[in-house]
Amino acid sequence: MRSVWIGMNAMDIDTPALCLDIEAVESNVMRMAEFARRTGVNLRPHAKTHKSPMLAHMQLAAGAIGITCAKLSEAEVLAASGIKDILIANQIVGAHKIARLVNLAAHSEVMVAVDDVDNVAELNAAAQTKGVQLRVVIEIDIGMGRCGVAPGQAVLDLARQIIVSPGLRFEGVMGYEGHVIFTPDPEERKAKTEASLKPMMESVDLLRRSGIPVNIVSSGGTGTYFITGCYPGITELQVGSYITMDSQYREVVGIDFAYALTVLATVIRVHGEKRAIVDAGLKAMTRDFGMPYVLDPPGWKVTALAEEHGFLERVDGAPLKRGDKVKIVPNHGCTTINLHDYYYVVRRGVLEAIWPIAARGKTY
Ligand SMILES: Cc1ncc(COP(=O)(O)O)c(C=O)c1O
Structure with missing residues (x-):
């Protein structure tokens, strides 16, 4: 000890x-909350940075509508601390994990990212067996080449599958412009971020034109929050690092x-x-x-x-x-x-x- x-x-x-300088945390939380209020975008801060229910509750108290996390086990910790509205901004793959996910959905309003027809079918089956309706967002690959479906028709096809799945509730879409977030030049970062968000918004338009309501359009990080948060159609930001900050963000990106x-x-x-x-x-x-x-x-x-x-x-x-x-x-x-x-x-x-x-x- x-x-x-x-x-x-x-x-x-x-x-x-x-060590955590709590006055700096309070000021960062307030500053981001104030940005969100001013611009009318919702905040769903990413707990992948702080990993702390206490800090997540601080963000919610300042006006965040929910919390984002990367892993199911993070969502379990957040839910155990009483947080209901949680987005797992990642795919949950495998029967055991899916069983855990639908169990968690019975106790919270957890929501998960999907990008694959088979995964959607598995989630739907597990949710129905459990007797829950699992909230899902489609992850769109807006340039990272990590996970997510391509913008356009693939988004519409997956959304159509989700809306006819009784175990699932389609909430919207998410992207993440992580491939441009550390672009040092602010003008270049803005141009690249907007170019990444454009195909996601075109996909949202396609869904709406096809009669599919889209409640959530989520993206953004600490290096782009002021660009993404002002981009027409974005409903929420999943910013993470701003709460504690680090020298990479200060030195490379000037945040x-x-x-x-x-x-x-x-x-x-x-x-x-x-x-x-x-x-x-x-x-x-x-x-x-x-x-x-x-x-x-x-x-x-x-x-x-x-x-x-x-x-x-x-x-x-x-x-x-x-x-x-x-x-x-x-x-x-x-x-x-x-x-x-x-x-x-x-x-x-x-x-x-x-x-x-x-x-x-x-x-x-
Ligand atoms: C999917 C996703 N969303 C949001 C973020 C938050 O980014 P930041 O820490 O830059 O605010 C990350 C960070 O890796 C992420 O992977």
């Missing part, structure tokens, strides 16, 4: 520790939500004045998109991560000494948070609470 207590100075928390997430680390060794080693490595933060960013003290950078060690190099800051604390902003929040059991929730430098990251490791 860590020796930590509520009210302690946050810089004395045993390291490495994942300026507040940094709420830091890994607190301790210097365990120095090599002269130019290099230092901290006790946080790959088991405390990820580098799938690039190296994390040293927030404090200024003038240092992370050059490498080994399992348990972070390698720091001085750029122009004051030298570090053994025992010094370093605050490091993850380069990718979603994957870094997944490495930790708890958020150490800090307000103005004082430990205010310890929240379990209940949906961490929920990859199934």
Whole structure:
């Protein structure tokens, strides 16, 4: 067990520790909620980033209409915390998983993405056996080449199959412009995002012209929320990273939500004045998109991560000494948070609470 207590100075928390600046979280949540109110788009924030029912409830309290997640096991955690309206923005494949899904549908208003006729048939059969009506959205591939049907006729064909399936309720469509979201140039990002959304909206028009009502048209991420949220016909945004932010979004895309997430680390060794080693490595933060960013003290950078060690190099800051604390902003929040059991929730430098990251490791 860590020796930590509520009210302690946050810089004395045993390291490495994942600290959450709760004032920054509150400001990010309010800022996105305010954007949604101003533009009239709904928010269904993606819990894949924070993995925390507490933070999901905070987003709902600020006006979000529901929560998005990536995995069935995440949806189970969210539903157990009392959240009803949950979109699993992914395909659920395999008899066992489908059985779990329809069981969950008996206790919540879970909704799932589909992109395949056989999968639709399996979901329909399982839902009927369970005696539930499962909500579904068609995922449209708007350029990522990940999952989803092609825009156009394939969407209409699948929707026609869904509306005649008594176990299913057709809610609408979703896309995700993940292939353009990190485009550094804002004008280029806007053009590419709009070009990706256009075929999805044309598919929605095709459905409506064919007499099929479409309630939900969902897309968007932190790098595109202000583009996608204003695109005509989009009804909801599934933004994730904005709540905690990470250095990838700030450095590459220039998104300026507040940094709420830091890994607190301790210097365990120095090599002269130019290099230092901290006790946080790959088991405390990820580098799938690039190296994390040293927030404090200024003038240092992370050059490498080994399992348990972070390698720091001085750029122009004051030298570090053994025992010094370093605050490091993850380069990718979603994957870094997944490495930790708890958020150490800090307000103005004082430990205010310890929240379990209940949906961490929920990859199934
Ligand atoms: C399907 C889907 N929707 C939304 C998001 C949220 O993106 P972001 O974290 O950029 O806000 C993601 C992120 O990977 C995603 O995969």
